[in-house]
Amino acid sequence: MNASRIRGLLAAFGLILVAGCTSSGNCDSPYASSPQFKGCLFANPPNPQTPPGAGTWTIWSRFIFASKVGTVPVDAIPVRPITTAQLEALDAQANHVVRLGHSSHLLKLRGKFWLIDPVFGERVSPFSFAGPKRFHAPPLTLQQLPPIEGLILSHDHYDHLDVPTIEYLAQRVQRYFVPLGVKARLVDMGVPAERVQEFDWWQAAAHDGVQLTATPSQHFSGRSLTDRDRTLWASWVIQSGEQRLFYSGDSGYFNGFKTIGERFGGFDLALMENGAYDAYWPAVHMTPEETVQAFQDLRGKVLYSVHNSTFDLAFHTWQDPLNRLADLSAAKGIELATPEIGEVLTVGQPRTNKRWWAGLK
Template identity: 80%
Template structure:
């Protein structure tokens, strides 16, 4: 089987052969974040996992049903083919209709985000449409290889139904292992771009990590993404702690019509790999975005804050700073550049 970007095993000296050795992000035997003296250290793995196993969680899973707007293929086809639309599927999964063609970002349709089907964080709500109902997909974008962003069952179902996949360095080998043809995959380093069917894609920096097992940490790269369709630019943060890279991205691209910003699964035990709502708002302002779109919440229990806290905090912050905020319901369609009234749909839900 052909392999794309398979990182060789590290030696005891920390030196290894790799097709990614020329990447500025590749150090020793893995990828690394840019220097950030302000980044706070995470607790040890043992401390974090002990807390997950033995710690108490309060209100991290909703009791009341999460509102979901069911979607039909006919509704999707009826969306204006001359505009750009974003459909919230849940967590960080989104379906985009970019000037008539459909794209996916980090699609996860499985019941759990885990290496096992019977244990692990379980979704709070059904998807607004079944995997089998998806239209033909022109492109699929992945931010990194964590289970809540790269889902085996979803990729295996879609592998021949997607025209092309765009992923950070090393993630192509993951897709090949899931049955995707290498000819359908483009791997990009930070600041590299590709164009497909009139859409320009650029992988950009993020401050995070990667890995799907106990012994493959940072063997693949993580990224944020810029999607330009027509005259409009959409930013997707992927997963990231706060760092100066957001300002650099904003300066390079001159702002964004819509910024999908991570807002959830943060904790003082891992402060450098996920942003608090305050940091998400600051990152959005660094990017010079027009509309702040909150993602990475309301679908899985991945931290210790209440399920609604990220939404409460970012809504209050945005109101205080007069930021145009989008917190769509699951299944809601947002048309980029079109006026809309944001609603705190979670208010009053337990």
């Protein structure tokens, strides 16, 4: 098997796969009381509106044998390097979001630094030598990160939970906030157990002035062929001062977005998944059209595009998520944020959005 086929196979590994095995019967689990835990595994609520996807072997075969066109950029992705001094200089009374790439973000929330799904590794794969490779370097290195107060994880897939990143940060983060079952993953990577707090959907906690709530998403979990759905997945609501932020994690479209919007009364900024979608797996990732609908359901003020421009994880071109979301947002009068890698967005402050990818191949 040639190198391109191996890369495709490993990309499929990250999907594991969208029609994986289930379990039934009783089991002794600390998560048995969770409404999301059914038949010894975590599960999404039924969603009859989701179109049917392809079967496991159909998806595997496509990743192994189908050709990809335009999924990896030829031109360099623009990156704005950012220094620790620049981060420290950001207004400590405001809330800031720094795009690191894909779904990884560094937040400065009223003077303290937080991370969301940080991935600094070269590949999102169970192997260091093969698998989807990043298109660009992060705008700063792990060593340049300021002290981190909190780290938020949406689920345990390789493009959201990165071993080399967590191993480096293990003792350098004050508190980890994760869905049910993910704590054991972090402890295996060297994180002290007492620093990790697990959440079921709708559970909330406060830490150093920030209010966090784990909210539903429609996805799945797993890091091998044998552990699918052993851990939970989640979206997150982050309230800092008077501002509310939403992070979708990975999710297909479902009515949970409307419920979240109703419960919280809207969001100043919504970081929404926009990439890695496909008709073969419609239940677990959103098309740009669904992303816009989810944002409207959430009652968001600013739509911030994530989950694109860093890794080749599907069959659409790398620009497709950005082009479609930008066109849809313009047509609907939605305020859109598609920051460059390394760009700082200050929540609630006016900014000029630009299509930085325009003209790039």
